[in-house]
Amino acid sequence: MTKRTKYYSELMADYSKPELIANELAVELLRDAEIYISQRHDVLPEITSEYSLEQVEQENKHWWPTHCEALRQGRGDISAGEYANSIVYLCADGYFYGRIAATNKQVNWWAILAQPSVTIAWPIVMFNGEVVYCEWNCFDDETNQVIAKGNETLLRRGHRGACYLKCEQLSFYRDVYTSDQLLYWLRR
Template sequence: MSRKSYYEGLAADYSRPGLVSDELKAQMIQRSAEIGDLQEAILPNIDADYSLEVIEAENREFWPTHCEALRQSRGDLLTKEYRPDLVYHCQDGPFYGIKEQQKREKHWWAIIAQPGVTMVWPIVQFWGEFTHFEWICLDDNTGEQIAKGSVCWVRRGHRGGCYYKSEQLTFVRDVFASEELLKLIST
């Protein structure tokens, strides 16, 4: 079996540190803000006008914007990715609704996006509404693993946003973020 990059055909490669230029980072943040504003109040139907192929293409476009928003501690943009009625299954959950998980998830974001740590997503796979990915946070100085996880999103493209998320998280070094790290997450 031949291996290929999971990022083939995507706008940016977040599989390792140092692969995204500053110019492209800025473009990803701008596009993240734009995509967040496209979410409709009612989850759109999958039909001839909004097919799974269109949804998957939008999820592929969205993916690098999500990675950059996390790397830049942009909690404001990350929150816009979810529908208000999000269902989030994880070891600290389940959480129902976007408000219920915010207090806990803010700690996770602060730990994985802290200065001196780079988050990478070596695996990302798409199938219609589904995006499966695995992530690792690496200490920039020591190379040690800070945290890792495996996630499945169900995201109905730009118009629908993420309405279901299942995640297994493992925090190796920290479980709750310090007040200093929490202050770095924009809200």
């Protein structure tokens, strides 16, 4: 039998199940997310001996819980700030280039995933240098129904490079389009 993997054993918080983390930790993670965004360069930094793949992978591991908490909290400002200016975003709807296009494409999805009474979880997350792969699902807190699920592969060059390529597959089972009220809440 293959050894089972606990994907969150080295990370600051565990988002593998639809359980909320302590409020103090959530606040700390959101504060860290803002710091990481402030370190983003306009030009993708090169991988060098001074900025190695090992450092990039470690920064991605520090970033991951902040990404999860920002989505759970409906912080579209943080989610958009995680993208490089020149992000390439590939999904079933097509090819989107640049932070504005990617953000405009995802705003409805973020609102659905972060709506009240829904909790998103990422049971699988793996890191390899600048590659981050995850599988996620959203649960209705009252019925325990899965309302959406998917997976994504991100190329993220640490805090300096941010996410510059995102490939995503997602399936919505309910709430395919969000209400204006949820969009307002997300853009606040």
